[in-house]
Amino acid sequence: MILLDSGRVIDPANGIDGTRTVLIDGDHIREVREQPAMPAEKLVHQVIDCRGRWVLPGLVDLHVHLREPGEEGKETIATGARAAAAGGVTTLVAMPNTKPVCDSAALARFVAARGREAGFARVLPAGAITRGSLGEQLADMAELKEAGCVCVTDDGRPVMSAGVMRRALEYAGDLGIPVMVHAEDLTLSAGAAMNEGPIATRLGLSGVPAAAEVAMVQRDLLLAEMTGAHLHVAHVSAQGSVRAIRDAKARGVHVTAEAAPHHFTLTEEAVAGGLPRAHAGQPAADPYDTNAKMNPPLRAESDRQAVVAALEEGIIDAIATDHAPHGALDKQVEFVQAANGIIGLETSLALTLALVRSGELSLPRALERCTVGAARCFGLPYGTLGAGAIADVIVVDSEREWKVDPLRSWSKSRNTPFTGWTLRGKVVKTFVAGKLVHEESK
C-alpha cells in the first residue's frame, strides 16, 4: 500500500477538504482517513509525507488532441499522455480529428491501446459523429462505443446540417453516448481569424461574431430537447452560449458543457499583445502572436467573465484544455494562415488556481470542474477519492511558483501563449490507478 500522509485532501466528489491520509491499495483507493500514518505502517507500507501539499483526485480532461495517428510530428499519444501526467491529468478524452479521422472501431482501439502502452494517463477515445467528420453520413457509433469511445464528436468542425445533427442525436441517444459539439456556424465565421470587435478592426483581421457560436449552441440545444439525447457543448467561449445553456438546463434539456483555460484566462486583447488585468505583470507577446489564435477565438472580457461565472454556477460542468499541439510550420506564419489552438495540459491546473486567487472562482468549484464534474459529464467513474475508486491521485504544491517554458514541456509542441508566465501551483506527483507516473524534481 501507498499512504499519502497528512496532506490537505480536497475531494469535491465526497465533500472533503481537510487534513487526511489517503491509502492506495494496488490500483484503487482503500480509504481516506483523518488519522495520520502510524509508525507501524511506515515499516510495511510506502508512506509519502504530504504535509503542506494538496492531495487531489487526478484531473479529468474531456478535450485533448493527441494528433496520432497522422501528425506524430506534433504529438503522439505517448508524448501527449506524458504531458497530461505532468499536468496532473490522469484521464483524458482523445479527440477523433486525427488523420485518418477516428470513425471506426479499429482506430478507436488503436488509440486506447497506444494509451495503455504509454501508461502515463488513461486515454479514452472519442469517435466521430459522421464518417470522416464530413458532416454527411453517421459514423458507426455502436461499434465506436463498443471499442471504448466515451462520446462522439466531429470536433474542429460543426455538423452544419441540422438534419444530420438531429439524426446523430437520435442515434447516439439510443446508444446512450453523448454527442460533443464544436458549435460554429461556418457561414458566419468564413474567413475570420479572431473575435469580431474593435481589436480585430484595429489589427485589420477579419472577425467572427460570437453569434457564430451562439446560433449553433441554440440550434443544438433545440435538437437535444427535441430528441432527448445528451448534448455536450465543447469549449464554451461566448456569453450568449452560457445564457442559452443556462436556459436549457433550467427546462431540463440533457446538456453538459466545458470551458477551456485560455477562454477563462485571456481575452481578444491577447491578439494585440495585451494582457488580462489579473495577469498584468506577466510578459506580453507581440501583436499578431499566432499563439493567441484559437477556435473558438479568444473573446471579449464580458464573455470571459460569463464563462467564469458559469463555472462557479455549474452551468459549465467541466474545465477541459482543448490541448491542440501544432508545430512551427503551422504557427510561425501569417496570422490568418496560422493553425488554431494551443497546448494546455501542463498549464491547466495553475491557470485554474489563478482564477481562485483572483477571487473569481471558489476553490471547491474550481477543483470539481477539473475532476468529478468533468467525469460526470460522460458518466466516467473517475475524479473521486471515494473508497473503492480507481486510485488516480495527484499531489500538488499549491504555492510553488514556476515559469512556463515550452522548451521544457513534455508535449512535442511548444505553441502556448503563456511562455514566460510565472504561475503558481505545480503537480509534484501523479498516480494513475495506483502507479506513480510523474514526479516533479525540486
Added chain:
Amino acid sequence: MGSEMALEFPRHLLELETLTRGQIEGLLSLAARFKRERAKARAGETPADRRGLLRGKSVVTLFFENSTRTRSSFEVAAKTLGADVLSFQKDVSSVAKGESLEDTVRNLDAIGADALVVRHPAAGAPRLVARVVRASVINAGDGAHEHPTQGLLDALSLRERWGTLEGKTVAIVGDIAHSRVARSNIHCLSKLGAQIRVGGPTTLIPAGIERLGCTVARSLREALTGADAVMALRIQNERIADARLPGARDYARTWGLNAQTLTMLPKEALVLHPGPVNRGVELSSDVLDSPRSLVMDQVDSGVAVRMAALALCLRAEVPK
C-alpha cells in the same frame, strides 16, 4: 534636424498607430523638402543631388499583391536617394505551396537587403518579417491593417494645402472594413489634429471602428456636411460576391461622390482618393478631374513621403 530626428524614428515603419505626432511631423517635414526638390527638377532647375543619401544601400521591394503605383513609387524614391533597387513580385498562391514567408525573407536578408518594402495580403505580415530579418522593414500595405506611407502622403498633401490639419474635418467614405488606407489615415490625421468621420453602408463599417478615434456617419450627407475634405475609397467587386453589396450601381446611389452629392460638401473642400479609381462608382469623372481633386498631388506626395521614410529608417544623414 537630420541625425537627432533620425535617432528617434523607428528602424521599421510598420504602422502609424504607434508613431508619435512628433515622429510623423518630422517625417512630413523631410518629405516636404523632397517634394519641393522634385518640383524644381520638373521645372528644369537643378535641385540638390540626393543620390548620396542611400548610396551603397539596397532596397528590396517584396510584393505579394499586385500594385503598380505603390511599388513604382517606392522604387523611384529609393533610386532618387541612390539606393540599389531589387524587386520581387511573389505570387502568394505559389508561396503557399512551398516556401514560408519567414524563409523567403530570411533569404533576402542573407543576400544583403538594407530595407525590405513589404506588401502582403495578411495583416501583421510585415511585423512577422521584422522579427526575423536584420533589414529595416517598411510596410507597403498589409491586408486590412495599415498602409503607413499612404496615410503619410495624404497628410502631406492636405498639410500643404491647409498649413495645418488642426481643427479640420476629414470624411472617409466607402469600404472601411477592408481598407488599410482608412486605418492608416484615421491614425495619422487624427494624431495631427484632424477630426475623422467614416461613412459607408453598415456592411462595410467594421465593428468598433470608432475606438480608433473617429466617428461613424450614417449617411453621405452626415459624412460630408461641414467636412474640409473627403476621401473616397475603392469599391471592389469581391464585395458583391461576399454579399456585402448588391452591386456597384446600387452603392453609388447612396454613397457615390458625384457633382450632385458633392453639393453637400463645402465649396472649398478637397477630394482625395488613394487609387486606383473606379470612375463612376465611388467617384465620378467630373469630380476626379476637378480642381478640388488632390488625386495627382497625392501621387507626387507619395514619392516624397517614401523617400523620407527610407531615409529615416535607414538612418541617412540628410544635410540641411
